[in-house]
Amino acid sequence: MASTTPIDTPPAPPAPPDRKERPQSTGRTGDKVFVGLSRGSGILLLVIMASIAVFLSYRAAIAISKDEGNFLTTFDWNPAGDPPVFGIAVLLFGTVVSSIIAMVIAVPIAVGIALFISHYAPRKLAAPIAYVVDLLAAVPSIVYGIWGALVLVPYLEGLNLWLDQFFGWTYIFEKTEVGVARSLFTVGVLLAIMILPIVTSVSREVFLQVPKMNEEAALALGATRWEVIRLSVLPFGRSGIISASMLGLGRALGETMAVATVLSPSFIISLHVLNPGGGTFAQNIAAKFGEADEFGRDALIASGLVLFVLTLLVNGAARLIIARRKEYSGANA
Numbered sequence: 001m002a003s004t005t006p007i008d009t010p011p012a013p014p015a016p017p018d019r020k021e022r023p024q025s026t027g028r029t030g031d032k033v034f035v036g037l038s039r040g041s042g043i044l045l046l047v048i049m050a051s052i053a054v055f056l057s058y059r060a061a062i063a064i065s066k067d068e069g070n071f072l073t074t075f076d077w078n079p080a081g082d083p084p085v086f087g088i089a090v091l092l093f094g095t096v097v098s099s100i101i102a103m104v105i106a107v108p109i110a111v112g113i114a115l116f117i118s119h120y121a122p123r124k125l126a127a128p129i130a131y132v133v134d135l136l137a138a139v140p141s142i143v144y145g146i147w148g149a150l151v152l153v154p155y156l157e158g159l160n161l162w163l164d165q166f167f168g169w170t171y172i173f174e175k176t177e178v179g180v181a182r183s184l185f186t187v188g189v190l191l192a193i194m195i196l197p198i199v200t201s202v203s204r205e206v207f208l209q210v211p212k213m214n215e216e217a218a219l220a221l222g223a224t225r226w227e228v229i230r231l232s233v234l235p236f237g238r239s240g241i242i243s244a245s246m247l248g249l250g251r252a253l254g255e256t257m258a259v260a261t262v263l264s265p266s267f268i269i270s271l272h273v274l275n276p277g278g279g280t281f282a283q284n285i286a287a288k289f290g291e292a293d294e295f296g297r298d299a300l301i302a303s304g305l306v307l308f309v310l311t312l313l314v315n316g317a318a319r320l321i322i323a324r325r326k327e328y329s330g331a332n333a
Helices: 026-065 089-120 123-136 141-170 184-207 212-220 225-236 238-254 257-262 281-288 294-324
Strands: none
Touching: 026 294, 089 123, 089 184, 089 225, 089 238, 089 281, 089 294, 123 184, 141 184, 141 257, 184 238, 184 257, 212 225, 225 238, 238 281, 238 294, 257 281, 281 294
């Protein structure tokens, strides 16, 4: 008979440990806690926003129901009269015009300062300038208001005369009334100074995030520094510029004390922005809330609801602008 030799069989792999016996990772618990806190924070924010909207809408409905004038087109504010007559036409016009003036002045200057700090200035000079800009963003509004009333208003009188002399033909810069420079144009200039640090800081941080490979590749191909900024930096930071501008616009729309300090309020709509007078939502609320009765406060709350809706519309429009163009987000850079 032929002899048989035993065949070596490989050892069986060890059995995997039971899943129940595996130690639980502490990271998973932390992730669950973080997700729960994040979700709860988002829900809480929505609840707060909805509560504010409901409160404003309820009090505004009480006031508007007793208003004898048209709330949207009336040029008067007299909720204590008999009958009560008030409207937001002048306040809406003044808020929008002063904010537009502020944005037109502040955004180009802020983007230029941000580009200088991030791509032109030496590092030893860029750091102190950035520090000073960040400090300006923390200055209280009342300080800007006092400075505007004592310094800006007197010095803008000469600028107003110059604009009237050389640009009065545009009708907008025609000065038809004699008086100090307590106008919507002065408010716009002051708001531009106030929002300048915010727009500059956000834009600077966005420009510093531009991939260095993109800039180095453009330089290697012979592009000048301005061509690098125009072709690589600005397209990448476009969404950041829009976001920074919306942050600045939000402050300009809701600014109260600084505007109340430098503006001579009047319920007259005039396209001559150099003439004294005008009004804004925030300035009107700050000036009349203390002396108003319960119904007068409801009327002021109604104007606050319009400002609330206006701010939501502006931010929503900014989000739509960014969402329509994917390259605004910088994802393709």
